[in-house]
Amino acid sequence: MARTDDDSWEITESVGATALGVAAARAADTESDDPLINDPFARVFLDRVGDGVWNWYGGPELPAEVVAAEPDMPQRMQALVSYFATxxxxxxxxxxxxxxxxxxxxxxxxxxxxxxxxxxPWPDGTTVYELDQDRVLDFKATTLREHGAEPKANRVEVKVDLRQDWPTGLRQAGFDPSAPSVWSIEGLLMYLPAAAQDLLFTRIQELTAPGSRLAVEGLEPDFADPESRAQRRQRMDRVRELMAKTDSPIEVPTTDELWYFEERDDVGDWLRHHGWDVTVTPSDQMMASYGRAPAQGLGDAGPAHLLISATRT
Ligand SMILES: C[S@@+](CC[C@H](N)C(=O)[O-])C[C@H]1O[C@@H](n2cnc3c(N)ncnc32)[C@H](O)[C@@H]1O
Structure with a gap:
């Protein structure tokens, strides 16, 4: 589905479905023989929405026709599960x-x-502000409420579009910019145009007191490499054609149509220039430090990422 400046989505469509993909990877790692993480709620979301391409992260869920035509797909999926767990x-x-x-x-x-x-295990007195589009947050809260789960912090939803004026919503929800805060940007930047990324960091700068911390999943400079992009696209086209010939109702999305392949500022450099102490770790290195092997010999397995930690001085 092509992007527009003000598009919005259900959890099962467009950018919303990418959150299900990450949940499926978390469920696969949690339920594996050697888990790195423990996210018992990831499976709850998947059970609620039913079957979809997101379930392909759990190796056995891959259709036999797909594995026959693309024998390295299970290995690709496992590499992604390891990355998402990391x-x-x-x-x-x-x-x-x-x-x-x-x-x-x-x-x-x-x-x-x-x-x-x-x-x-949030300490008493912690408030967690969760920002995303309204239908995504509604799905999450309803599903976990019906599951009987209770948040372990004061959880505050801020239903916003991160390309619009979200700081007003955050402040109105009770956020105090004069006190230190900790932020995460995980699985987001590729879905934002470069200008929206710039604005996002400018706004975080305005909302963070000294001592605040920020963790970011940044894009490698070769994120937009046309060759690996074309290889990924061709492979997914082949899989889509294959699935169209089966009885399966599963639709295979063109995920990279959701990404903005634009020239971007380097996040680590930007933060350093704006008064943050920054550590940048390539995702392969981070995986190795957690005992997870990065994808070997898969070439275009997926763009590598940078995991960035920063503290505002
Ligand atoms: C790949 S998922 C990552 C979700 C979560 N951070 C994680 O790692 O599990 C991308 C998320 O970004 C949200 N998102 C993308 N663009 C957005 C925007 N402009 N405004 C609000 N949310 C957005 C989507 O709704 C989706 O929940």
Whole structure:
């Protein structure tokens, strides 16, 4: 589905469905023999929406026809599960470290089906602001309420579009810019035009007091590499054609149509120039540090990412 400047979505469509994809990867890792993370809520979301392409992250769910035609698909899916588990652990650690350092305001940008408000051991007095589009947050809250789960922090929903004026909504929801805060930007930047990314960081700068922390999943400079993009696209086209010949109701989306392949500022450099202490770790290195092997020999397995931690001085 092509993007527009003010598009919005249900959880099962367009950018919304990417949150289900991440939930499926978290469920697959949680339920694996050697889990890196524990997200018992990821499966609850998947059970609620039923079958979809997102379930392909759990290897056995891959249709036999697809594996026959694309034999390295299970390995690709496993590489993505390992990456998403690594990313989840990196952001979990960032929030827990900030809480241990006394920070009591957390802001999750593009929260999607991130269940950290329910999952992490937040200290008393912590408020977690979750920002995303209204239908995504409604799906999450309704599903977990009906499941009987209670948040472990004061969870505040801020239903906004991150390309619009979200700081007003955040302040009105009670956020205090004069107190330190901890933020996450996970699985978001590729879905924002470059100008919206610039504005996002400018606004975070205006809302963060010294001592605030920020964790970001940044894009590698070769994110927009046309060759790997074309390979990914061709592979998914082949899979889509194959699925169209079966009885399966599953639609295979063209995920990279949802991404903005635009020249962007380097996030680490931007933060350094704006008074943050920054550590940038390539995702492969972070995976290795958690004992997870990065994809070997898969070429265009997916763009590599940078996991960035920053503290405002
Ligand atoms: C790949 S999911 C990541 C969700 C979550 N951060 C995680 O890692 O599980 C992308 C999320 O970004 C949200 N998103 C993307 N663009 C957005 C926008 N302009 N405004 C609000 N939310 C947005 C989507 O609704 C979706 O929940």
């Amino acid at each position: 990313r989840t652990k990196f952001f979990d650690t960032s929030f827990i470290d900030a809480a241990n350092a006394g920070i009591r305001q957390a802001v999750i940008l593009a929260a999607g089906l991130d269940a950290r408000s329910w999952r992490l």
